[in-house]
Amino acid sequence: MSYASEQRARQREQTRHALTREGRRLFAAQGYTAVGLAEIVRAAGVTKGALYHHFEGKADLFRAVLEEVQQEVADRVAAAADAESDPWTQLTTGCRTFLTATTEPAVQRIMLVDGPAVLGWETWRAFDEAGAARHLAEALTALADAGVIAPQPIAPLAHLLSGAMNEAALWLAASGTAEDLNDTWTALSRLLDSLRVR
Amino acid sequence: MSYASEQRARQREQTRHALTREGRRLFAAQGYTAVGLAEIVRAAGVTKGALYHHFEGKADLFRAVLEEVQQEVADRVAAAADAESDPWTQLTTGCRTFLTATTEPAVQRIMLVDGPAVLGWETWRAFDEAGAARHLAEALTALADAGVIAPQPIAPLAHLLSGAMNEAALWLAASGTAEDLNDTWTALSRLLDSLRVR
DNA sequence: GCTGTTCGCATACCGGCGGTATGTGAAGTA
DNA sequence: TACTTCACATACCGCCGGTATGCGAACAGC
Numbered sequence: 001m002s003y004a005s006e007q008r009a010r011q012r013e014q015t016r017h018a019l020t021r022e023g024r025r026l027f028a029a030q031g032y033t034a035v036g037l038a039e040i041v042r043a044a045g046v047t048k049g050a051l052y053h054h055f056e057g058k059a060d061l062f063r064a065v066l067e068e069v070q071q072e073v074a075d076r077v078a079a080a081a082d083a084e085s086d087p088w089t090q091l092t093t094g095c096r097t098f099l100t101a102t103t104e105p106a107v108q109r110i111m112l113v114d115g116p117a118v119l120g121w122e123t124w125r126a127f128d129e130a131g132a133a134r135h136l137a138e139a140l141t142a143l144a145d146a147g148v149i150a151p152q153p154i155a156p157l158a159h160l161l162s163g164a165m166n167e168a169a170l171w172l173a174a175s176g177t178a179e180d181l182n183d184t185w186t187a188l189s190r191l192l193d194s195l196r197v198r
Numbered sequence: 199m200s201y202a203s204e205q206r207a208r209q210r211e212q213t214r215h216a217l218t219r220e221g222r223r224l225f226a227a228q229g230y231t232a233v234g235l236a237e238i239v240r241a242a243g244v245t246k247g248a249l250y251h252h253f254e255g256k257a258d259l260f261r262a263v264l265e266e267v268q269q270e271v272a273d274r275v276a277a278a279a280d281a282e283s284d285p286w287t288q289l290t291t292g293c294r295t296f297l298t299a300t301t302e303p304a305v306q307r308i309m310l311v312d313g314p315a316v317l318g319w320e321t322w323r324a325f326d327e328a329g330a331a332r333h334l335a336e337a338l339t340a341l342a343d344a345g346v347i348a349p350q351p352i353a354p355l356a357h358l359l360s361g362a363m364n365e366a367a368l369w370l371a372a373s374g375t376a377e378d379l380n381d382t383w384t385a386l387s388r389l390l391d392s393l394r395v396r
Numbered sequence: 397g398c399t400g401t402t403c404g405c406a407t408a409c410c411g412g413c414g415g416t417a418t419g420t421g422a423a424g425t426a
Numbered sequence: 427t428a429c430t431t432c433a434c435a436t437a438c439c440g441c442c443g444g445t446a447t448g449c450g451a452a453c454a455g456c
Contacts, residue, residue, distance in 0.1 A: 210432090
C-alpha cells in the first residue's frame with residue numbers, strides 16, 4: 001500500500017469521527033430516542049448512506065459513542081489513581097475522580113441513563129467492566145491481597161460500590177450543590193473506610 | 199348517581215386494567231422500545247382508540263405501569279419492615295426485602311433499566327422517592343434521630359445505598375446464583391453496619 | 397496513462413410505528 | 427322519547443429507522 005493509498009483511509013476516519021462526534025453531542029443533549037438519524041448526519045455534513053457504511057445502525061453508532069465515553073472516564077480514573085503510590089489512596093482517589101467525572105451531563109445521559117436501555121443491561125455491563133468498573137475491581141482485589149481490606153468476594157462489593165457511585169453522580173448532577181458533593185463524598189469515604197481491617 | 203350508572207365506570211376500569219396488565223407484561227418481557235402499541239392493544243383485546251382514551255400516549259402508559267410496579271415493591275418492603283419492632287432490624291430487613299424483590303426480571307427492566315431512559319432521570323427519581331426509596335430515607339432519619347447511626351446528611355447516604363442495591367439487584371438477576379446473593383447480602387450488611395455508632 | 401476494480405458515500409425508496417381526527421353505538425339523563 | 431355523554435373503534439397521516447441501488451473518485455495492474 002503506497003502513501004497515496006492512505007487518502008481514502010484518512011477521509012474514512014474523518015467521516016467516522018464526525019459521526020461519533022455529532023452523535024455524542026446530540027445523544028448527550030437530547031437523549032437517544034429524541035434525536036433522529038437525519039439530525040445526526042446533517043450535523044456531521046454527510047448522509048445516511050455514510051452512517052450505514054460505518055455502522056450497523058443507530059444503536060451501533062450509540063454503542064461506539066458509549067465506548068468512547070466510558071474509555072475517557074476510565075482513563076481519567078486510571079490517571080488519577082496512578083498518580084498515587086499508596087494502594088488505599090489509589091482507591092479513594094479513583095472513586096473521587098469517578099464521582100466528579102460522571103457528573104458531566106453528557107457522560108450521564110449516555111453512560112448511565114440511555115446506555116442500559118439501548119444496549120440492554122448485560123451488554124452495558126460488559127462495556128462497563130471494560131471501563132472504570134474494572135479499575136475498581138482490580139483496586140479492591142489488590143487491597144484484599146495486601147490485607148488492607150478484609151478478604152471477601154470482590155465482585156459483589158465492586159457492584160455495590162459502582163452502583164452507589166453511579167446513582168450518586170446522577171443525583172449530584174440533578175440537584176447538586178457543592179455542599180451535596182461534599183456530603184456525598186464524606187458518606188462514601190466512610191463506607192470505603194469500613195472495608196479496612198482494623 | 200344510580201347503581202346503573204356504575205356500569206360504564208366498571209367497564210372503564212376493566213379496560214384500563216387490561217391495558218396496564220398487558221403493557222406491564224410486554225414491557226417487562228421485551229423492553230419499552232421493542233414492544234409496539236399494536237401488540238399491547240391486541241393483547242388487551244381493545245384498539246388504539248381505547249389506549250389513547252385512557253392514556254396520553256405510549257410513555258404515559260409506561261408511567262402508569264412503572265408507578266404500579268414501584269408501589270408494589272414499596273409495599274413489600276414496608277410490610278417486611280413493619281413486621282419488625284427494632285428500628286435497626288427494620289432497616290436491614292427492608293434492604294434485604296428490596297434486594298430480593300427487585301431481582302424479578304419484570305421489575306428490573308421496567309423500574310431500573312427502561313424507567314430512567316423513558317421518563318428521564320429526574321422524573322424517574324421523583325417516582326422512586328415516592329416508592330421504596332422514601333422508606334429507606336425515613337428509616338435512616340429515624341435511626342439518626344435515635345442515635346443508632348451517626349448524625350449526618352441523610353439524602354446523600356440514601357442515594358448511595360439505593361444505587362448500590364439497584365445495581366446489585368441487576369447483577370444478581372443477570373448472573374445470580376444463591377451464593378452471589380449471599381455474598382452480596384454479606385457485603386451490604388457490612389456497609390450498613392459501618393453506619394452504626396460504636 | 398489507460399482500464400478495470402474497489403471503495404466511500406449519496407440518492408431514492410419502503411414498511412412500520414406512534415399519534416390524531418373522526419365516527420358510532422350503548423349508557424345515562426331529563 | 428329525545429337528547430347528551432362517554433367509551434371506544436375505525437381510518438388515516440407523518441415521520442423515522444432501515445435498505446437497495448447508483449455513482450464518482452481513488453486505487454491496482456499492465
